[in-house]
Amino acid sequence: MVEINKLALKIGGEAGYGIMGIGLIFAKLCMRSGLYAFMSHDYPSLIRGGHNTSHIRVEDNIVTSHIDTCDLLIALNKETIDLHKNELTLNGGIIYDGEEDKIANAEIRNDIRLFAVPLMKISREISGERILRNTIALGASVALFDIDLELLFNILKENFNKKGEKTVKMNIDAARKGYEFIKNNYKKEFRNKIVKKERKNLILLTGNEAISIAAIKAGLKFHCQYPMTPSSQILTYLSSKADDYGIVVLQLEDEISVINTALGASWTGARSMVATSGGGFCLMSEAFGLAGMVELPLVIIMGQRGGPATGLPTKSAQGDLQFVLHAAQGEFPRIVLAPGDVEECFDLTLEAFNLADKLQNPVLILHDVYLANNGKVIDLPNIQYSVDRGKIAKDEQLDSVKDYKRYEYNNNDCVVLRSLPGQKNGLYSCGSDEHDEYGQISEDPENRIKMMERRMRKLEYAKELIGNKMTKLHGSIDADITIIGWGSMKGRILEAMKYFEKDNIKVNFLQIISMSPFPVDIVNEILRKAGFIIIAEENFSGQLSGLITEHTTIEIKNKLLKYNGVPFSPSEIYDKIKSMYKK
Amino acid sequence: MTEIKDYTQGKITWCAGCGDFSILNAVKRAFVELNIQPENLAFTSGIGCSSKISYWTKAYGFSGLHGRGLQLALGAKLANRNLTVFSAAGDGDLLGEGVNHLIHTARKNIDVTLILHNNQVYGLTTGQKSPTSEKGFITISTPKGVVEDPLNPLLLALTSGSTFIARCFAGDLNHITKIIAEGIKHKGFSFIEILQPCVTYNYLNTYDYWKERCYDLQQNKYDFTNKEEAFKKMHEYGKKMPVGIFYKINKPSYEELFKQTKIPSYKHNIDNINIDKLFEEFR
Structure with a gap:
């Protein structure tokens, strides 16, 4: 069975081998084939040497996260095979340099297909150097997934144009050679295949x-x-x-x-x-x-x-x-x-x-x-945006004010008319000391109270302005499990939620977006009705969990925390939540 | 024409006899001389006795954080180059807390005039040593006397790339006024050190101390465009102290190197900015 328009590719090698560059080109290639993709990188803090990977997931629907498996592994060195061979799915494949990196059969699961492409040899033939190995491997992967080679050539042209015609040509040759090597030597269909979709306006x-x-x-x-x-x-x-x-x-x-x-x-x-x-x-x-x-x-x-x-x-x-x-x-x-x-x-x-x-x-x-x-x-975002600069004064407004007070006490509104340097009747002192209504230093206790109260009222006003963007509830309100998360955990939790479908467990996800002002009412409302609540965060102490308790007195007992530098994967979230879940 | 009172505001809390009074006076007189409208004057400062000068000058004043007043000036000038941007700092403020900003702002040659109130002691925190305190100077934080050599602010300004460098003495109001006016007129980064007695905490560097020592560079033949000469003169520190303009050269100022600063930022039309072209690169 060949899977259509669903795949994961991992590219690995030493930093400096152009791992991310090739990952980006592959993701673009799939996008131009009308598909969605998610591209993630893992790299150490150095410029050369050290192990780098790029992972690209492609699907016919929006892809929200990485996963911890891949169908094809491009190994630009032997270390990549050693580190990632167990991430391969059934009947997955490895593109590697058969002449440079020797692999003993016993090392690899026998369902895995090995594609030994002489990357170094071809690279040297074209350029005299080793620099084209990534593009050759990319061409090989394009052959396995049956992607339109012309699309790849176009991207290579755009990508290397600045470096001159020679570089463009070498890369196109490299991609073609890699492509042809696979087509000539490995006739059997690969487990995944891309079929072009007519989908425009992707970025x-x-x-x-x-x-x-x-x-x-x-x-x-x-x-x-x-x-x-x-x-x-x-x-x-x-x-x-x-x-x-x-x-x-x-x-x-x-x-x-x-x-x-x-x-x-x-x-x-x-x-x-x-x-x-x-x-x-x-x-x-x-x-x-x-x-x-x-x-x-x-x-x-x-x-x-x-x-x-x-x-x-x-x-x-x-x-x-x-x-x-x-x-x-x-x-x-x-x-x-x-x-x-x-x-x-x-x-x-x-x-x-x-x-x-x-x-x-x-x-x-x-x-x-x-x-x-x-x-x-x-x-492509459909943007409906109008600039609102708030209470910045117009010259006429200041002309009509006799006694301009930049920091007016103002009991009705927490935000005061703001003049800009250059405006005639708006002079004030912009002072980091506590100040009076004109901005002059003031340690008067009454003044302090009025200033503090007006400034702090902005939190309530912010709540009003942010409105329903403060939180998002993904999934239906009644659920067996409520997952709480924030930030980049969103995409991975959404992916993990899909895995629960087959278990017949109803899961929803409360995403908190506004950390301050905190959406006290909505969080209270959702959590007090929720069944099994679990929070997933990438820190040691459950920082959002603490924040929720601070504002709602609700204690989140089940915490899924990770702080080892390796991002949670959706299946990890799924497995752990399932093992903790009690009806 | 503007008058002194156009720039006057606030209830001043400096000690009687403080050198800051004459500096404030000179600053206002220079503004009058150049007829700078208060609304076109952006006056920034950090924190310390001297930095309060921006509260007590009627203009657009911004008294920010300790050591960071100069950065407010940099941002203000780049975002609205029509403003006259003026900044004041003390020796602790500019040469202790924020010395790196002096180096990097001077080398940009932004059109800002900076005055350094150098009283060689910390006033507002009640009398500790400063980066310019003389060796051996006894303070509450250095009961056995200051151990380090003092920092030479003029040399620092010169090696950092200031294009106008001068020194005055707070006891000579006319001279400070003249130098400040020159500094403001200079297109580029102007650095003016003002030797300023602290009547409460500095028993050593008094009015009399400086009166005895200061002499005007401009009274003798002196070429202020000669960097090596300036370098030599700046090392003169002791029995005789030169004041006046040490160095002055012409060089394009920083804000002029950005075409986007021609019109003040707030005047750019930002409604309906078209970003379709930006998305094209990501297709």
Whole structure:
């Protein structure tokens, strides 16, 4: 039986072999064949050497996560076979260099098909070097899956165009040779096959790319950053678009400089953003509070990775939730949103810019390595967006105000008319000290109460503004099992939910998106009615679980926690929940 | 034309006799001289006695975090280059907490004027040593005297790439006014150190101490475009202390290198930005 339009491919080899590049090309190839895909990478924190893998899952429906099996393994070295041969499905195959890596029959399950392609030999024939082995192997896989070779040639052309005609030609030759080698030497059909679908308007995006594009759409005018995994791609992408979209994009000396510079720009009215990871956000924390105190909008992208300290720099984790919820001294409205997939990275970033302006407050988007770096084929977003800059003053508005008070007590509204430097009647002091209505330093206890209360009321207003985007309930309200999760766990929990169908167990999934303000009412309502409740998080202490208890007094007894740097797979979630589930 | 009172606000809490008073005066006089409208003035500062100057100047003031006032200025100038961006910092603020920002902002040559109130001691935290305290200076945190050599702010500004570097003494109001006006007029990063007695915590570097030592560089033949000369003069520290303009050269300023800063960021039309082209790359 040949499976049509459903497959998983893993490519493995030493860092520097072009593993991710080939993974991306394969994912695009499937997308252009009208199919959905999910592309994940696993790599260590180094540039050359060390084991890298790229995993691409392809289906006829949207694919939300990786899985821990593959149908075909491209092994660019022997280590890849040793490490991943047991991930192969029944009748799966391995493409490897039969002349370079010797495999003893006893090593491999006998249902597995071995495709020995002389990668090194062909590469040397074409280029005199070893660099084409990945493209040759890719051509071989295209033959096995019966994908349109012309599609591959097109992508190779686009991909290598910048490097010149010679490189394009060598890669096309390499792909063709790999393809032909399989067609000539292995006639028997492979277990999976791609049949082209007429599906248009698909795009392949990582979370970082979705965030960057959404920021541009939202009218980002000022972005600064210090490179740090997993958010660096935002800086590099925005830098490449800075001139076209009139954005100032800066790489600065450290994250303290980054956030303070962005606040200087925001003060004068630029829509501003910064992006970082946990270590960088530690440095930003003080100014996170400054933004809250002086009431300036700012969008902060905070990508989690394994901590503390340098921790696991390239591995996914959800260990910074409680940190960002408490970052900086004192109390101010901290707005923290956690998108669950590429689509939500896009939507929430758009939303974050309006929220920050309307609240005159920083808004933090919390993602992680899994979401930031992994690619997903999605339908082209249908964007309905209008920019709302909140209460930024027009000159006429200020003209009519006799005695402008930037920080007016205002009992009705927590957000005050905001002037921008350059406006005639809007002078004020933007002060990090507690201040009076004009922004002048004030330690008056009565004033302090009024200022604190007005600022903190923004949390309630934020609830109103975020509305039904604070949570999502996936599945029907009545279920045997309720899984709670957040962030990049979303895609994997959704996949795991499918596995329960055959067991006749009804499962729903409560996804929490707004971490602050916290959706107390809805979480209470859902959890108090729920049957078996389990939370799945990628941290040691169950940080969301603690947050739920803090707000609802509901204690989540069943916790599925992981913190070893290896992302949960859907089957792992399924197996563990099933073993813990008691009716 | 503007007047001094146009820039005046707030209830000042500096100690009587503090050098900051004359600095504030000079700053306002320079603004009057250049007729800078208060609404076009973005005045940033960090934290410390000196940094309160932005609260007490009627303008768009932003008193941010300790050591980070200069970064607010960098962001403000890039996002709206029509503003006159002015920044004030103390020696602890600029040379302790935020010294890296001085290095990296100076080398950008952003069109910002920075004044360093250098009183060689921590005032607001009640009298600890600062990065510019003289060796042997006894403070509550250095009961046996400061062990390190002091940092030379002018040399740091020079090697970091400032294109205008000057020094004044807080006892000479006219001179500070003139130098600050020159600094603001200079297109690029202007660094002005002001030697400022702290009447409460610095018993050593007093008004008399500086009056005895300071002499005006510009009274003799001196070529401020010569970097080596400037380097030499900046090392003169002791019985005689030069004040005036040490270094001044022309170089394109940072904000001019970005075509996107021609129009202030907030004036860009951001309704309906078309991103179809961006998606094309991901198909």
